[in-house]
Amino acid sequence: MDNAALKERILGLVPDAEYQENKQFLTFIIPPAKMHDLAFKLKSEADLAFDFLFCLSGVDMVKFLEVVYHLESTSHKHQLELKVRTEDRVNGAVDTVCDIWRTAEFHEREAFDLVGIRFNNHPDLRRIFLEEGWLGHPLRKDYVDEVNIVEL
Amino acid sequence: MKEVIHLPVQNVEEEEYHINMGPQHPSTHGVLRLVVSLQGEIVKSLKPHCGYIHRGIEKMCEKDTYPQIIHLTDRMDYLSAHINNHAVCMLVEKALEVEVPERVKYIRTIVDELNRIASHQLWWCSFGMDMGGLTCFFYGLRDREKILDIFEESFGSRLLHSYYTPGGLMMDIHPDFQKNVKAFIKYFRKKIKDYDELLTGNIIMQLRTQGIGILSKEDAISYGVTGPSGRASGFACDVRKHHPYGVYDKADFKEILGTKGDTFERYMMRMDEMLESMKIIEQLIDNIPAGDHTAKMKAVLKLPAGEYFQRVEAARGELGVYVVSDGNKSPYRMKFRSPNFSNLSVLDHISRGCKIADLVAIGASLDYVIPDIDR
Numbered sequence: 418m419d420n421a422a423l424k425e426r427i428l429g430l431v432p433d434a435e436y437q438e439n440k441q442f443l444t445f446i447i448p449p450a451k452m453h454d455l456a457f458k459l460k461s462e463a464d465l466a467f468d469f470l471f472c473l474s475g476v477d478m479v480k481f482l483e484v485v486y487h488l489e490s491t492s493h494k495h496q497l498e499l500k501v502r503t504e505d506r507v508n509g510a511v512d513t514v515c516d517i518w519r520t521a522e523f524h525e526r527e528a529f530d531l532v533g534i535r536f537n538n539h540p541d542l543r544r545i546f547l548e549e550g551w552l553g554h555p556l557r558k559d560y561v562d563e564v565n566i567v568e569l
Numbered sequence: 570m571k572e573v574i575h576l577p578v579q580n581v582e583e584e585e586y587h588i589n590m591g592p593q594h595p596s597t598h599g600v601l602r603l604v605v606s607l608q609g610e611i612v613k614s615l616k617p618h619c620g621y622i623h624r625g626i627e628k629m630c631e632k633d634t635y636p637q638i639i640h641l642t643d644r645m646d647y648l649s650a651h652i653n654n655h656a657v658c659m660l661v662e663k664a665l666e667v668e669v670p671e672r673v674k675y676i677r678t679i680v681d682e683l684n685r686i687a688s689h690q691l692w693w694c695s696f697g698m699d700m701g702g703l704t705c706f707f708y709g710l711r712d713r714e715k716i717l718d719i720f721e722e723s724f725g726s727r728l729l730h731s732y733y734t735p736g737g738l739m740m741d742i743h744p745d746f747q748k749n750v751k752a753f754i755k756y757f758r759k760k761i762k763d764y765d766e767l768l769t770g771n772i773i774m775q776l777r778t779q780g781i782g783i784l785s786k787e788d789a790i791s792y793g794v795t796g797p798s799g800r801a802s803g804f805a806c807d808v809r810k811h812h813p814y815g816v817y818d819k820a821d822f823k824e825i826l827g828t829k830g831d832t833f834e835r836y837m838m839r840m841d842e843m844l845e846s847m848k849i850i851e852q853l854i855d856n857i858p859a860g861d862h863t864a865k866m867k868a869v870l871k872l873p874a875g876e877y878f879q880r881v882e883a884a885r886g887e888l889g890v891y892v893v894s895d896g897n898k899s900p901y902r903m904k905f906r907s908p909n910f911s912n913l914s915v916l917d918h919i920s921r922g923c924k925i926a927d928l929v930a931i932g933a934s935l936d937y938v939i940p941d942i943d944r
Contacts, residue, residue: 439875439876440875441876441877441878442878468787468790468791469790469793469806470793471793471880471887471889471906472878472889472891472904472906474891474902474904474906476893476902476904477902485891487878487889487891491790491804491805491806494811518791518793519788519791519792519793519914519915519918520791520792520793520911520914522914523910523911523913523914524910524911527910531627531628544620545619545620546619546620546623546943546944547620547623548620555625555628556627556628556631556902566628
C-alpha cells in the first residue's frame with residue numbers, strides 16, 4: 418500500500434489520529450486510549466499486516482512524554498510511525514503492545530527504566546538496565562545526578 | 570549400637586530450582602546474568618538480567634556533538650564498529666542532505682563487509698569453544714588477525730576505528746589496501762574449507778545443534794530477531810537488500826535464508842554469509858572510483874529540527890538509530906535500536922524445554938555482544 422492509501426486507511430480506523438508531516442515515515446499521533454485497539458488491527462488485518470515492530474523509543478519532550486513506534490510490514494514492505502503522548506509526568510501510562518509484538522516487552526521495560534513511562538498490563542515492568550531502587554529516570558530532561566554524571 | 574538415621578529422600582527431579590549463569594560465565598561472552606529455572610537439567614524458564622555494562626551511551630549522546638558520537642557507537646557492538654559508525658554518518662548526511670562521493674560509498678561498503686567477516690570469524694571461534702572445540706578458537710583468531718592487520722594499516726587501529734566521519738572518511742585508504750584485501754580473500758577462501766572440515770561436518774557438533782532451540786518465522790518477526798539469527802528462521806530481514814545503502818544495490822549477492830530456525834541453521838547462516846561478503850568485496854574492490862575521500866562539510870554540524878531514522882545491517886542484525894533534533898549541535902534524544910537487545914529477548918522463549926548444555930549452544934548461535942545490549 419502506498420503512503421496516500423495507507424493514510425486514508427489509518428484515518429478510517431482512528432478518525433481523531435493527528436497526521437504529522439515527516440520526510441521519512443508516515444506519522445500519526447494516536448490518542449492513548451485507542452492505541453492498543455489500533456495496534457491489534459494493524460497487525461491482524463490482511464491488507465495492513467504490520468508484523469515487525471523495529472523500534473520503540475521513549476522520548477521526554479518536557480511538555481509531554483512520548484512513545485514512538487516504528488512499524489514495518491514484512492509482506493507488504495510499507496512502514497509507519499506512530500506516537501502516543503501522555504502529559505502526566507508522575508503516573509503517565511500507555512497501554513502495552515507486547516501482547517501484539519513480543520519485542521515490545523524489552524523495549525517497554527527500557528522506556529520505563531530510562532524515560533519513566535509506565536505501561537499498563539505489562540507482564541514484567543521492572544527496570545532493565547539500572548538497579549532496583551535507582552532514583553529517577555536518566556533520560557528525562559529534568560534528571561539531576563551529581564554523583565554519576567560529570568559535567569565537562 | 571548407634572541407630573541409623575534415615576534422612577527423607579527428596580525427589581530432585583521434581584523440584585524446581587534456580588541457578589545463576591553469569592555475570593561471569595565463559596559462555597555469556599561478557600557480563601550478562603541469566604537466572605535459569607531448572608527441573609533436573611531441563612530449562613523451565615530464564616530471566617536475563619542486563620545492565621552490568623550499561624554506560625548510558627544515549628545519555629552521553631545528548632551532550633556530545635555528532636562527530637563525537639561516532640566514537641561512542643564503536644563501543645556498542647565493538648565487533649561491528651565500522652557498521653555502527655556507518656549508521657550515524659548516514660543519518661547525519663541524510664539530515665544535512667549531503668551527497669557523499671562515490672569513492673566513499675565504495676570504501677565504506679567494502680570495509681563494512683570486511684568487518685562483517687571479522688565479526689563472524691570471532692563468532693565462529695567462540696561458537697567452537699562453547700561447544701568444546703578449542704582448536705576453532707585458534708583457527709578463527711589466526712584468520713581474523715589478517716583483517717585486523719588490513720584495518721590497522723589503513724585506519725590506524727584494530728578494534729575501535731572511528732574511521733567514518735559525517736561526510737566521508739577520516740583519511741584515504743592505504744595504497745596497499747586493495748592488494749591486501751584481494752590477497753586476504755584468496756587466502757580465506759582456502760581457509761574457510763578448513764572451518765567446515767573442522768566443525769561444520771563434526772558429528773558431535775551436529776547432534777548438539779540440530780533440532781535445538783527452534784525459532785519459528787512468526788516468532789522471529791514478533792520478537793524482532795534480525796540478522797543471521799532471524800534469517801535462519803526464514804525472516805527476510807536483510808537491510809542491505811530491502812533498504813539498500815552504500816553501494817549494495819550495485820553488488821550482486823544473495824540474501825541467505827534458512828527454513829528450520831534451529832541452532833545448526835543459525836550456524837550455517839553465518840558460514841554462508843562470510844562467502845557472500847567475500848563475493849561483494851570481490852565485485853567492488855577493483856572498481857573503487859578515484860576522487861575525494863570526504864565531502865565538504867561545515868565545521869559545526871547542526872541537524873535541522875526534526876526526526877531522523879537510519880537502519881543498517883550490522884553483523885548481528887538490524888541497527889536502527891533514531892534521532893530527535895532540536896536544531897542544535899547535539900541531539901535532543903538519540904536512541905539506538907541495537908540488534909542484540911531484541912535478539913536476547915527471544916532466549917527465554919526458545920530455550921524452554923532444552924537441557925542446560927543446549928542453552929550454551931543456543932546462546933552461542935545467537936551471538937550476543939553484551940555492550941550492545943546494555944549500551
